[in-house]
Amino acid sequence: MASAVHNSNGASDRLYAAIGEFLARHRLSVDPAHYAFAHKVLSDERGPLAATVARLTDGGVRLSSRDIEELGGHAVAGTPAGAPPEPSSPPQLTVVADNKVQSLVARAQMQVEGFSDTVRAFHADTRGFGRDLRASRDAIRATGDSSAIDEVVRMASSMLDRVLSAEAKLSEVTQEADKLRHELEEARDDARRDPLTGLPNRRAFEDAFTTALTERANVSVAICDVDKFKSVNDRFGHVVGDRVLKAIAEALRSGCDEHLVARYGGEEFVVMFTGLAPADALSTLEGARAAVAAKRYRLRETDAPLGAVTFSAGLTAVEPGDTIGSALGRADRLLYAAKEDGRNCIHIDQ
Template identity: 35%
Template sequence: MKMDPPPKVPEAKADSRAQQARSDLFAQISEFMIRHDLDITGTNLSAVGTALSGANAALAKAFAARELSGDPVDQRWINTVIRLDPETGERISELDVLMDKMEYAMMRFAATARAAATETLEQRGALDATIQKISDPGAEVFQVIALSKAMLERIEGIEKAMERSQAESDALRADLAKARIEADIDHLTRLPNRRAFERRLDAATRDAVREGTPLCVAFCDVDHFKAINDTHGHDVGDRVLVAIAGTLNRSANDECFVARHGGEEFAVLLFGFDKETAWRKLDAIRREQARKRMVNRESGKPFGKVTFSGGIAEIAGPDDARTALRRADEALYAAKQQGRNRIVAH
C-alpha cells in the first residue's frame, strides 16, 4: 500500500512556530528566574536556559529533580551545579592543550628562523670569500661579480626578514606566556581563578596519592552577600570580596592554595592537612575575618562585620577529588543552614 507523503509545512508557518518556541522558552526562563529569586547574570541565564531547553539532558534532569524534591533552587545550588559540571574539566584541558600547541608551534618557527638566518649567513660568507678571490677582470668575471653582489643583497634582505620574524616570534611567545598567567588570575581579587584551581586540584590529588600525604579541599562563601550588594551596591560588594580574598590569601603558601571559584565563593586546597587540622586552620582564618569591621566609603558609616562560612572534605584517593568537592559543598551548605560564620567538615 502506497503511503501519501506528509503534508509540507509552509516556510512562513515554520518560521512562526520557531519564533513562538523561542518566545515560550524565554518566558519560561524569565518566570523561573523570578520565581526562584535568582540574579540576572550571564552564568545563571546560561544554566537555566540550557536546562529548560533540554540542550543538556543531565542538567535538565538535575533541575527537574530539584524542583520535585521541594528543595530550594537558590544561588547556592545553582553555583554547585555549575561548579560540578563534569564538562568543565574537559574544557579546561582542551584550552591547555591548545595553548601548548600554540607555544610549541612558535618555538619551532623561532628555531627554523634561527637556522635559516645561520645558513644564509654562512652562504653569504662563502660567496663573499669567492668574490674576493676572483682576480681576472674579464667581462664574464664582472658579470659574475655583479650577479654575486645581487645575490648577497638578496641574502642580506632574507637575513633581515628572518631577524624580524624571529623577533616577532619571541614577542608572540612572551605574549602567550603573559596570557597563560592572566588566564589563571581573577581580575578583581588577583587570586588564582577557577581554571587555575581545577588544574591545581588534579595535580595535588596525584601528588597526595603518590606521596601518601593527606589533602583537603574547602569552599568558603561570603555570608549574606546578596544583601550587601542590594543594600550598599556592587562597588561595596567588590570591596568585600577583595577584603576576604586578602584575609584568605595571607594564609596562602606551599601548604595552602587559595582561589576565587566564582561569585562570592572561594576554594582552598590544604596540602598535608587531614580533616581535623584543616578545620582548625580554616576556622582560625574565619575568626580573623569576623574580627574586622568595614565602612561604607560613601556614607562613612560602618555596616558591621563581614563573615564567611566554609565546608571541608578530605580527598580519600585518586578518584575521589570530584566526590570530595561535592562533600565540601554539602558541608558548606550545612554551615549556612546552621547559622553561618562557621566551618563544617564533612
Template identity: 40%
Template sequence: MFGIGSDPEGDSPNVLTRIDEFLQLHGLAPSLGNIVRGFGIVTGSDAELSHKVRARLNQGAEITQEWFDSHDDLPPVPADPGGEYRQLAEDLERAVADFGRTTHSAQTAASNYGKDLARQVEQVDNLASTGSVMASLAHIARAMLDRTREVEEEIRRSEEEAKSLRKSLEKARREASIDHLTKLPNRRAFEDIFATEREDAAREVEPLFIALCDIDHFKRVNDDHGHATGDRVIRVVAQTLSGITDHCHVARIGGEEFVLLFRGMNAQATFDAIDHARAALAARHLVDKNTNRPIGTVTISAGITNVFDHPDMGTAMRAADTALYKAKETGRNRVEIG
C-alpha cells in the same frame, strides 16, 4: 635556454638569476664549481661547455652532477700563483654549504654566512681587475651577499614578531587563568592546580584536603552598599584567605565563593587554619570608604573534605559543598568537615 651563450659582460643580477635557474632546473647544487660552470654556460665565456650542454639537451639527455663533474675544464680564470683564487673558491663554497645545512639556527647561520660572504667579496674585488670572469663573479658574490643580508633581516624581524607573539600568548594565557577582581587563580586554573597537587600528594603519601568558603549574607552587602563596595569586600576576603598558610592554594570560583586546597596538613590542621582566618575576618568592622557608612561584620562559612576520600575533583567539591551547606544551616560563620 636561460640565455646560454649570450651576454658575457651582462648585468650581474641577471646573470646570477640565469645561473640559479639553470642549476635549479637540472637539480644541481649551488657549489662554487657549479656556479663557475654555470657562469661559463649562460654567458658563453666557455663556448665549448655551452656547446656540449646544448647538444646534450637537444639529445634529450639530462645534465646531471656526474656529467657536470666529468668536465673539469672550468671557464678560464686568471693565473693564480699564490693560490688565492683556489682558497677563495673553497671558502665561498664552504660558506654556501654551511648556510644550507644549518637550518636549526637560521639567524646565526645567516649572520655567519653574511660575514663569510663579505670577506669573500672583498677578496674577489681585489682580484676582479685581472679578468672579466672574476669581475662577473664579484658581481654575483656581491648580489649573493646583498640577498643574504636581506634574508638575515627578514629572519630577525620574524624572530621579533615570534617573540612578541609568544609574549602576547603568555599574557593571554595568564589572563585566562586569573580572576581579575582578586588576582587569584580562577576555576580553570584551580583545576590544573588540583590535578598536579593530587598527583604529587599521592606519590609522596601526603594528606590533601579541599575546602569551599562562601561569604555570609553577601547579597545584603550588595543591596545596602552597591556592587563596588561588594567588590571591595570580596577583595578583603580574598586577602584574608590568601594569608592562611604557604601550604594552601586559594582560588575564586565565582561570585562570593572561594576554593582552598591544603597539602601536607591533616583534617584538624586544615580546620584550625580556616577557622583562624574565619575568626580574624569576623573580628574586623568594615566601613564603606565612599560613604563612611559601617558595613559591619563580614563572616564566612566553610566546608572541608578529604580529597582522597573521593575519586575525582568534582566529587570532592560536591562533598565540600555539602559540608558548607551544613555550616550555613547551623548558623553560618563556622567551619564543618564532611
C-alpha cells in the same frame, strides 16, 4: 476535555515544584534570571543545556550565578530585567578575553606565514646562487676565461647582500615572536585568573586539583562562602559588594599563602591544601576565618560602618578514587551544614 485540562495543570504543577526544588538545591535566589534558567533546564531534561548542567553538578556540586551567566542566563542576579550589566560582568570580560586570544592567534598565523615566505625566498636564492656558481666554475675550467671570475665575485657580492637582508628579516621576526610569546603567556594567565580579585579562577583550580591527584599528594579542599552576601549587595550596591569580595580574597590569600586559593564563582572561594593533615588545614583556614570575622568594615565614601563580614566553610580530605566533583560535593554539604549551624564557622569530615 476536563481530564485533559487536569493533566495539563498537573504537569505544570510538577514543573513548578521541580523549579522550586532546583533553586533550593543550588541555593539560588528566586529572581527572574534564575527562574527562567531552571525552567529552561527542567522543561527539556534531555536537551543540551540539561546535559551540561548535569556534567557541571556531577558529585553534588551546586551551580553558581557565574555558571548560570556563562550558560546563557544573561541577567545578573539581583539586577532588574532590562537593566544594564555591571561594568565587571563576566560575559563582557569573557568576550574581551576571547577577542584578545583570537587577535593573538591571527598575529601568530601571519607571523608563521611571513617566516615561511622569508625562508622560501632565501632557499630559492641559495639554490639559484649554487646553480650559477657551478656554471661559472665549469666555464672557468673549460675556457680559463678570467671574466667568469669577475662574474663569480659579482654573484658572491649579490648573495652576501641577500644574506644580510634575510638576517635582518629573521631578526625582526624573532623579536616579534618573543613579543608574541610574552603576550600569549599574559593572555593564558588572564584566562586562568579572576579579574576582580586577582585570584586563580575555577579553571585554574580544577587544573591544579587534577595535577595534585596525579601526583598523589596529601590534599584537602575547602569551599568558603561569604555569609549573607546578597544582603550586602542589596543594602550597599555591587560596588561595595565587590570590595567585600576583594577583602575576603586577600584575607584567604594571606592566611593560606602557601596553598592555592581561587575564586570559584560569585561569593564562593575554594582552597586546596597540599601536604597538610586535615587538622592542620583546618587550623590554617580557621585563622583566616577569625581574621575576617574580627575586622570591621566601613563604607569608603561616608565612613559609615558596614558591620561584620564573615564566611562559612566546608573542609574535606581528598580520598583515593575521588574526583573533583565528589570531593567538592562533600565540601559543599559540609558548607551547607556550617550555614545551618549559624554561619561564621567551618565544618570538617569527622
